[in-house]
Amino acid sequence: MQYKTERIQLNNVDLALQRGGSGPPLVYLHGTDGLSTWPEILDRLAERYTVIVPSHPGFGDSPCPDGFDDVSDLAYLYLDLFDQMDLRDISVVGHSLGGWVALECAVRNATRFRNLALIASAGIHVSGLPKTDIFMIDPDEQARLAYADRRLGEEAAARAQADKYQDLAIRERIASARFGWNPRFHNPRLSRWLHRINVPSLIIWGEEDRIYSPKHGPALQKLIPGAKLEVIPSCGHLPHVEQLDATLDALHAFWKD
Numbered sequence: 001m002q003y004k005t006e007r008i009q010l011n012n013v014d015l016a017l018q019r020g021g022s023g024p025p026l027v028y029l030h031g032t033d034g035l036s037t038w039p040e041i042l043d044r045l046a047e048r049y050t051v052i053v054p055s056h057p058g059f060g061d062s063p064c065p066d067g068f069d070d071v072s073d074l075a076y077l078y079l080d081l082f083d084q085m086d087l088r089d090i091s092v093v094g095h096s097l098g099g100w101v102a103l104e105c106a107v108r109n110a111t112r113f114r115n116l117a118l119i120a121s122a123g124i125h126v127s128g129l130p131k132t133d134i135f136m137i138d139p140d141e142q143a144r145l146a147y148a149d150r151r152l153g154e155e156a157a158a159r160a161q162a163d164k165y166q167d168l169a170i171r172e173r174i175a176s177a178r179f180g181w182n183p184r185f186h187n188p189r190l191s192r193w194l195h196r197i198n199v200p201s202l203i204i205w206g207e208e209d210r211i212y213s214p215k216h217g218p219a220l221q222k223l224i225p226g227a228k229l230e231v232i233p234s235c236g237h238l239p240h241v242e243q244l245d246a247t248l249d250a251l252h253a254f255w256k257d
Contacts, residue, residue, distance in 0.1 A: 001043040003053070005061075010080050013068070016061035017054040021046025024114070026091040028052070029078070029098030031120075032134065032176040033146075033238075034059045036168060037159075041240040044248055049091065054081065056101070058175025060168075069178045071187065075104035082112045089114040091255065095240060096122050096211075097180060100187075106201075107193040115200040117251055120209055120237050122185040124194075124220060129213040133184060135177060139164045148208035148236040194223040201227040202254040204247060206235030228254060 003020035018035075020042075026049035028042060035055055045051050056074060058064035078101065082090065091114050094102030099121025106116055134142050143160040147153035163169045201224045205217035214231060221229045230250040235243040 001046045003042075003046075003051075007061075008081065008084065010077060010084060013057060013065055013077055014063055015054055015057070015077070015081065017052060019050065019052050021049055021051045023049045024089060024091065025049065025087045026051050026093065027054075027078070027082075027087070029054070029092070029094040029101050030056065030059070031096030031098050031122075032172070032180070033096075034168075034172045036060070036163075036172075039241055041244055041247065044244070045093075045251075052085075052087075054078070056097075056175065056179075058178060059172050064175055064178065071100055071104050071179050074101045074179065075108060078105055079109055079112075088112055091115050091117070093117045093119065093251070094121060095119040096237070097176065097185065099123060100185065100190075103190060103194065103197070104187070106199065107190070107196045110197060110199050113199045115202070115255065116197065117202045117204065117254065118220070119204045119240055119247070120206060120212055121203070121216075121220065122180070122212065123187060124191050124216070124223070125183070125186040125188065126216060126219045129215050129219070131184065131213065132211045134211070135181065135184075139169065139173070142211075145210045146237040147242055148206060148210075148234055149242060152242060153236075191223055194220075195225060197224050197227075200254070202250065203227055203229045204239050204250055205229070205231050206237060206239045206242065207231050207233045208235060209237045211237035230254075 099118040100123035140157040140161040143156035
């Protein structure tokens with residue numbers, strides 16, 4: 001699929017995004033892995049949707065302005081983006097950090113949303129449930145832990161080991177820390193606001209996620225009115241990569257309802 005690269009100015013923020021496909025609008029919000037490894041799911045989705053993929057400030061070709069260091073900054077940025085592009089009835093898909101951003105958008109203003117899909121989403125803290133502190137391990141170990149399939153994990157670890165001293169990888173680790181350092185990848189107040197989400201919502205989790213415990217899925221489901229939960233077997237923190245077809249099946253079934 002051919003994607004067009006665009007730059008948009010939003011209140012002094014220079015945002016890079018890619019757009020491809022045709023059909024109803026779908027916005028994909030990436031995780032801390034950024035877009036340096038383009039996920040195939042976006043090409044598959046672009047067969048049915050106009051897929052819009054921004055790089056968060058500090059990731060990819062989007063510079064991060066001074067003082068832009070909170071997930072609420074990202075949430076308001078994307079709400080402004082939806083307004084500026086006049087997007088309506090958007091299917092929003094967020095992975096990990098991107099899922100957290102999507103949640104923060106939805107509790108503020110979901111009037112432009114058609115629905116919300118969260119893949120192994122950050123954003124909440126559940127006492128007693130394990131989360132890997134990605135700032136305390138090497139990028140190659142993080143990559144290894146992201147997969148249930150050990151072979152895929154070792155291949156990803158080798159790529160991360162080769163890239164971890166590249167400028168882009170360093171910048172994106174810094175950006176991840178800007179938004180997820182303290183507290184670690186959650187907003188302590190978000191749980192009390194999730195009842196405000198009034199669009200159909202789907203939560204997808206890998207059954208063997210070693211980054212965020214799969215038990216975060218049911219916990220998040222209880223907080224979002226009417227949310228559905230799909231747990232994918234033989235899958236880690238990257239369902240849309242490791243079990244692409246199963247993830248697409250879950251998404252398409254949800255969007256048909």
